[in-house]
């Protein structure tokens with residue numbers, strides 16, 4: 001098992017405090033507003049994070065705006081060189097970054113290092129920027145006339161990110177955004193803000209010019225200042241659905257390009273022909289990894305036909321073997337939840353589910369760490385015979401609670417997914433290729449796994465859900481990320497010999 005060192009408090013902030021990072025340096029907050037940051041494994045208050053005022057957001061935007069002309073004019077080879085340096089520094093310092101994730105999010109080191117590995121893939125993708133920014137050229141579209149398309153950056157762009165991936169989700173955004181020539185403002189989650197400052201230091205050390213990458217911390221005040229600022233051209237958001245909707249509506253109303261990824265309720269269908277052990281291993285891994293705080297976590301297993309009883313039994317026997325503990329325990333496979341409030345909210349579904357008719361097969365509140373009340377721990381839980389009208393089904397639980405819905409046939413299983421308001425990811429477990437292909441064809445979600453429970457796209461594809469899991473047109477990172485952070489310019493050009501021109505008020509008729 002991987003062990004990760006305790007993080008040093010970032011050199012960019014005074015002890016016990018996480019400040020903003022603007023124009024290449026740490027900037028202590030002046031708003032007088034701040035938020036608490038906890039160690040979820042102990043429940044201890046470890047530091048405070050400054051909350052930006054509208055003026056502090058404006059200062060970051062001004063720095064990013066001032067840095068934009070020189071950065072967009074920086075050659076592609078120089079930008080590529082810097083992207084490689086960023087990638088290498090994140091790789092070399094991954095253990096320190098992981099320690100920040102464990103200290104503030106609570107995820108165990110193996111999970112934290114996995115998050116960083118997936119983020120690194122996005123930085124690696126961005127090192128290919130000269131190839132990715134190639135436009136198109138059509139010679140001789142008319143006599144002596146050529147047409148070509150170039151893609152140019154938007155200007156100052158912002159990223160607003162959730163607590164559950166404090167390193168990876170910013171890397172989904174800023175790698176592509178700055179490689180394409182934009183300057184960037186990151187507003188990370190206030191619950192685990194230190195990773196953002198650590199990344200800012202690495203970018204600085206990699207040679208990213210001052211003002212190209214900035215971090216403002218805060219809450220709704222900072223977010224709304226971003227959404228309303230006239231000098232911000234585009235906003236990328238990842239978080240819960242109600243906030244994603246607010247970001248999309250407010251950002252677009254203010255003339256910005258917006259991609260806002262929301263919450264999820266990911267179903268995994270298990271057909272009667274599936275290998276039960278394989279399906280149970282996959283469901284348990286995908287449901288309880290990172291304490292269920294992944295937007296691609298499996299939260300509902302849809303058991304089709306007579307596989308339900310043996311499948312529930314196979315799930316049940318696996319749960320006591322999951323080692324729950326703090327990230328400092330090298331054997332721990334699952335850590336605490338991010339805050340006490342969130343843990344209590346997740347635990348509340350273990351009351352409402354059975355009250356509305358579900359079977360509580362395994363109750364995570366019986367876990368010793370929950371009983372002791374140290375940290376924000378909740379053991380793994382399993383609810384069987386869940387039905388769509390129950391509160392635990394209608395809400396995104398975002399914790400270590402797996403639900404089983406039993407249906408008689410495959411069409412009912414697909415209908416359940418297609419009727420759900422969310423459409424982030426889904427999976428099917430079967431040995432029947434025809435059934436899998438039919439599922440891929442007709443299911444209404446953005447990401448589909450076939451015998452793969454967490455189908456997160458590799459960096460050279462793009463990530464995004466459908467329905468209430470994404471507001472906007474373009475998915476995040478990969479080719480669609482390049483499209484999001486650039487706009488097309490089409491040039492029509494001719495170089496006629498002098499003396500050959502004449503006045504012609506008509507529209508060209510000949511070809």
Ligand code: NAD
Nearest residue numbers: 161162163188189190220223239240243261262263264295
């Ligand atoms: P959240 O929506 O509470 O917060 C996300 C960001 O929005 C944070 O930076 C936060 O400070 C800000 N914010 C919170 N409340 C706000 C408000 N009222 N006005 C303006 N800004 C506000 O989400 P979270 O709890 O940090 O993250 C968990 C959620 O994110 C889950 O719903 C999960 O499914 C979702 N998520 C989705 C994806 C995806 O790719 N679709 C990925 C990761 C997480």
